[in-house]
Amino acid sequence: MSQGRWVGRDVLRVDGLEKVTGAARYLADVKLPRMLYAQVVRSPHPHARVREVDVSRALSVAGVRAVATGRDFPFHVGIYLKDQTVFATDRVRFVGDPVAAVAAESPEAAREAAALVRVEYEPLPALFDVRQGILPDAPLVHPDLGKYQVVPWITPQAGTNICNHLKVRKGDYHAALKTAAHVVENTFVVPQVQHVPMEVHGSAARMDLSGKLEVLTSAQSPFTVRHLLCACFGLSHGDVRVMVPQVGGGFGGKAGINLEPIVTALAMRVPGRWVRLVLTRAEEFYAAVVRQGLVATLTTGVDRSGKVVAQRMHYLWDCGAYGGYGVNVVRAAGYTCGGAYEFPNVWGDSIGVYTNRPVGSAYRGFGMQEIHWALEQQMDMVAHEIGEDPIAFRLKNCLGPGKRTVTGQLLDEHSGRVDQCIQRVAQAFSEPLATRPGRLRGRGLACAVKAPAMPNDAASSVLLKFCEDGVLEVLVSGIDYGQGLRTVAAQFAAEALNLPIEQVRVRNLPDTDLSPYDWQTVASRQTWATGNAILRAAEKCKAQLFETASQVLGAPVERLALRDGQVVDTGGAGRVPITRLVMGYQFPDGHVIGGPVAAAAHHVPEGLLFLDPQTSQSAKPVAKWTFGAQGVEISVDPDTGHIQVDRVVACYDVGQVVNQGLILGQTYGGVVQGLGTGLMEELKLDLLTGKAQNANLVDYKIPTALDVPAALEASFVETPQKDGPMGARGIGEHTMIPTPAALANALYAACGIRIQEMPLTAEKVRAALREKRAKG
Amino acid sequence: MAIPIRVKVNGQVEALEVAPDESLLSMLRERLDLTGAKEGCNEGECGACVVLLDGKAVNACLVLAAEADGHEVTTIEGLGRPGALHPLQKAFLAHQAVQCGFCTPGMIMTALSLLLENPAPTEEEVRTAISGNLCRCTGYRQILDAVQAAAQEMRAGAQGRRP
Ligand code: FES
Ligand code: FES
Numbered sequence: 010m011s012q013g014r015w016v017g018r019d020v021l022r023v024d025g026l027e028k029v030t031g032a033a034r035y036l037a038d039v040k041l042p043r044m045l046y047a048q049v050v051r052s053p054h055p056h057a058r059v060r061e062v063d064v065s066r067a068l069s070v071a072g073v074r075a076v077a078t079g080r081d082f083p084f085h086v087g088i089y090l091k092d093q094t095v096f097a098t099d100r101v102r103f104v105g106d107p108v109a110a111v112a113a114e115s116p117e118a119a120r121e122a123a124a125l126v127r128v129e130y131e132p133l134p135a136l137f138d139v140r141q142g143i144l145p146d147a148p149l150v151h152p153d154l155g156k157y158q159v160v161p162w163i164t165p166q167a168g169t170n171i172c173n174h175l176k177v178r179k180g181d182y183h184a185a186l187k188t189a190a191h192v193v194e195n196t197f198v199v200p201q202v203q204h205v206p207m208e209v210h211g212s213a214a215r216m217d218l219s220g221k222l223e224v225l226t227s228a229q230s231p232f233t234v235r236h237l238l239c240a241c242f243g244l245s246h247g248d249v250r251v252m253v254p255q256v257g258g259g260f261g262g263k264a265g266i267n268l269e270p271i272v273t274a275l276a277m278r279v280p281g282r283w284v285r286l287v288l289t290r291a292e293e294f295y296a297a298v299v300r301q302g303l304v305a306t307l308t309t310g311v312d313r314s315g316k317v318v319a320q321r322m323h324y325l326w327d328c329g330a331y332g333g334y335g336v337n338v339v340r341a342a343g344y345t346c347g348g349a350y351e352f353p354n355v356w357g358d359s360i361g362v363y364t365n366r367p368v369g370s371a372y373r374g375f376g377m378q379e380i381h382w383a384l385e386q387q388m389d390m391v392a393h394e395i396g397e398d399p400i401a402f403r404l405k406n407c408l409g410p411g412k413r414t415v416t417g418q419l420l421d422e423h424s425g426r427v428d429q430c431i432q433r434v435a436q437a438f439s440e441p442l443a444t445r446p447g448r449l450r451g452r453g454l455a456c457a458v459k460a461p462a463m464p465n466d467a468a469s470s471v472l473l474k475f476c477e478d479g480v481l482e483v484l485v486s487g488i489d490y491g492q493g494l495r496t497v498a499a500q501f502a503a504e505a506l507n508l509p510i511e512q513v514r515v516r517n518l519p520d521t522d523l524s525p526y527d528w529q530t531v532a533s534r535q536t537w538a539t540g541n542a543i544l545r546a547a548e549k550c551k552a553q554l555f556e557t558a559s560q561v562l563g564a565p566v567e568r569l570a571l572r573d574g575q576v577v578d579t580g581g582a583g584r585v586p587i588t589r590l591v592m593g594y595q596f597p598d599g600h601v602i603g604g605p606v607a608a609a610a611h612h613v614p615e616g617l618l619f620l621d622p623q624t625s626q627s628a629k630p631v632a633k634w635t636f637g638a639q640g641v642e643i644s645v646d647p648d649t650g651h652i653q654v655d656r657v658v659a660c661y662d663v664g665q666v667v668n669q670g671l672i673l674g675q676t677y678g679g680v681v682q683g684l685g686t687g688l689m690e691e692l693k694l695d696l697l698t699g700k701a702q703n704a705n706l707v708d709y710k711i712p713t714a715l716d717v718p719a720a721l722e723a724s725f726v727e728t729p730q731k732d733g734p735m736g737a738r739g740i741g742e743h744t745m746i747p748t749p750a751a752l753a754n755a756l757y758a759a760c761g762i763r764i765q766e767m768p769l770t771a772e773k774v775r776a777a778l779r780e781k782r783a784k785g
Numbered sequence: 786m787a788i789p790i791r792v793k794v795n796g797q798v799e800a801l802e803v804a805p806d807e808s809l810l811s812m813l814r815e816r817l818d819l820t821g822a823k824e825g826c827n828e829g830e831c832g833a834c835v836v837l838l839d840g841k842a843v844n845a846c847l848v849l850a851a852e853a854d855g856h857e858v859t860t861i862e863g864l865g866r867p868g869a870l871h872p873l874q875k876a877f878l879a880h881q882a883v884q885c886g887f888c889t890p891g892m893i894m895t896a897l898s899l900l901l902e903n904p905a906p907t908e909e910e911v912r913t914a915i916s917g918n919l920c921r922c923t924g925y926r927q928i929l930d931a932v933q934a935a936a937q938e939m940r941a942g943a944q945g946r947r948p
Contacts, residue, residue: 678923
């Protein structure tokens with residue numbers, strides 16, 4: 010591992026102190042003067058026409074200051090596809106769909122008034138299954154689909170429930186399949202799940218009497234929120250200010266735009282007053298966005314040597330009621346449809362389908378955990394079918410330098426090495442697995458790959474400026490909701506300017522009025538994008554310092570170096586502390602040269618190219634790939650079906666470890682979140698009423714400290730990323746991608762049962778074991 | 786109908802008039818601006834709101850403010866200060882046991898309550914003690930390590946103070 014003075018080390022979190030002392034302020038901790046409380050009126054029907062909304066009784070409740078409905082705000086919103094309105098206008102599409110909202114002086118008054126909003130519904134047939142949603146006679150969730158605004162690279166199909174369809178065609182799949190010695194076809198299912206950030210969604214807004222809008226929101230993307238709010242309400246970017254306090258987790262659920270339009274609509278009704286909406290935990294489960302469901306069917310054709318010659322992937326995504334953001338998950342899953350493998354002949358379809366379920370959106374991994382659930386089980390199943398070891402089979406077919414992805418992109422020696430990750434995990438498993446009385450034990454492995462899914466112009470920018478005492482302020486607008494961006498930003502800045510890290514302050518509670526532009530904190534892109542921008546800005550600061558110092562020391566710029574807060578002439582002409590330079594240097598006679606040292610810089614991905622609209626072939630569809638592999642060891646209780654995870658071994662090619670402690674945190678956190686979706690998580694709907702059945706933390710279980718495997722091991726391969734800051738690439742999402750598939754493979758190894766529908770609950774395992782025994 | 790109470794919060798006596806259905810969590814956050822304890826569910830299911838009531842961890846969202854009358858409450862704000870952090874706070878920093886930080890105050894208070902009762906817990910005991918404190922970010926591994934490290938430091942500290 011290469012180590013700099015700061016980069017590559019275990020630098021402690023720069024925002025840790027405020028978090029362990031209770032000083033950190035999250036949205037609900039911020040006192041807003043004379044704040045009104047908002048309550049949303051939500052649809053109790055999964056699908057219905059809205060006949061009438063009568064707010065007269067709600068308005069008569071004491072303390073109510075405003076009620077807003079779809080009639081008042083029929084404006085469309087959505088990041089890629091504008092298929093949603095601030096409040097439902099003519100129809101509701103899921104249980105929880107906002108129909109109106111109330112702002113009142115107390116939460117009690119808001120609740121009372123919301124209950125008094127009378128909505129007349131005419132129920133419509135509801136759609137809960139994507140397999141039905143694509144049938145020609147399926148009820149249409151969005152009859153107006155053809156009229157919505159959409160970015161050019163998303164392809165909704167008017168007159169159907171399909172909100173996006175990406176086709177990948179590489180080589181000649183059909184011809185190649187005919188040559189295959191073995192053909193294996195399987196279907197896999199992933200349910201909708203919830204992000205469950207410990208801090209629920211919350212937003213507040215105030216429109217002042219001059220018409221300027223301020224929004225305070227628990228969000229991953231202040232600039233995108235501003236941009237989309239302006240588009241939605243017809244406001245100027247100059248009149249909208251979005252600020253983000255500390256954020257208590259997001260995992261993709263706070264990306265794009267969420268509650269902000271609702272509080273904005275209310276705020277417009279009561280100029281001068283802050284209006285705040287904080288969801289209840291129950292609302293967080295079904296009314297906030299969820300992860301999309303997936304039905305995946307894979308067909309694999311293998312030749313006699315064990316090489317895959319033909320691969321078909323058919324992904325049906327359950328986008329839920331609205332696909333504004335989810336359509337891009339569909340797209341990303343399309344151009345990554347083959348996972349970590351080289352398939353010469355590919356027929357891929359990634360299709361987003363509307364249903365009357367909660368709204369699908371981004372979730373850590375952006376579709377990758379879901380498709381890997383299918384791909385990585387399929388690899389094991391094919392290997393078993395042809396009698397080959399699953400690890401050897403993977404190594405024979407995996408991507409690497411000189412190989413081509415499903416879009417035809419040629420990988421080179423900088424692209425990362427999944428083969429090395431597989432081998433590391435295999436090494437950790439070289440000893441035979443010890444038996445345990447009364448338990449069935451097994452090991453499984455799965456690979457992972459993910460690229461950032463973002464528009465080709467997704468930018469991050471930063472501003473570096475010095476204080477009078479030589480402290481360097483680093484302004485970044487990515488959101489640090491725990492992943493450690495602030496710390497990593499400090500490390501890059503301190504490294505580039507050779508400063509003690511204590512002398513760097515990362516200013517990061519983004520405010521669109523004052524902070525440099527950043528597209529969104531998603532896609533594991535911050536370390537890479539913001540890191541690059543910081544290194545560039547630091548070079549500019551250095552040039553300013555050197556220009557002044559060169560005149561002070563009478564030494565050429567080329568001879569100067571930065572050392573611990575001093576500019577030093579390596580040729581021996583002396584040194585000058587940067588504290589004498591950062592505001593300009595004053596000579597003994599009083600004259601000044603230079604001035605305050607500051608620089609801005611940006612990062613935009615280089616040379617990205619659109620996909621071919623018919624085949625999705627593209628030489629560079631994405632900026633980078635991060636590969637990895639995980640292995641798990643489990644013990645199954647044959648009586649209860651309970652799976653205990655004893656050991657997880659994770660290995661990723663991250664290009665360059667930037668912070669040892671933080672990357673372990675990302676790995677452990679992702680793995681355990683992956684254990685959650687793999688073993689226990691599913692947002693369950695009552696298929697008669699469309700209501701969530703487990704919208705609380707007791708019925709919807711997420712992992713607790715008791716679920717942490719006894720052994721959690723992480724290691725990293727470091728194949729430097731060419732355009733990465735000091736070689737680094739993203740890792741935040743990747744750590745939860747392969748975990749469920751590795752568990753399913755281990756389950757098969759332990760007891761010969763294969764469960765293709767996530768999660769692997771004890772109930773399912775018990776039933777499968779019973780069935781297996783019955784078959785003898 | 787307001788209920789007058791006297792409650793010692795972080796060493797300071799507060800005389801307050803609280804509502805009969807007001808939770809201790811709401812009292813701390815809204816009346817005293819002690820926002821370290823978080824609301825993650827308001828139903829006793831997440832542990833984000835844990836504070837000490839007479840030295841014992843409670844979910845402040847489930848305790849009525851009126852019940853705290855005559856008792857002593859300790860919140861994260863009453864623990865340590867920069868330069869004089871509590872061993873748990875130090876250990877959470879040193880072990881990178883904090884990510885988004887939303888669960889952190891509750892987690893630390895639960896751990897404190899455990900260590901006051903059981904200065905040398907096994908890992909299993911720590912896991913069980915904090916199993917009502919949900920954390921979605923860290924995967925708990927570094928938290929478990931931090932609690933053990935803090936326990937050790939607190940034991941060493943206690944021994945050091947003995948004559
Ligand atoms: S807020 Fe009290 S337990 Fe969740
Ligand atoms: S650090 Fe985010 S919930 Fe624990």
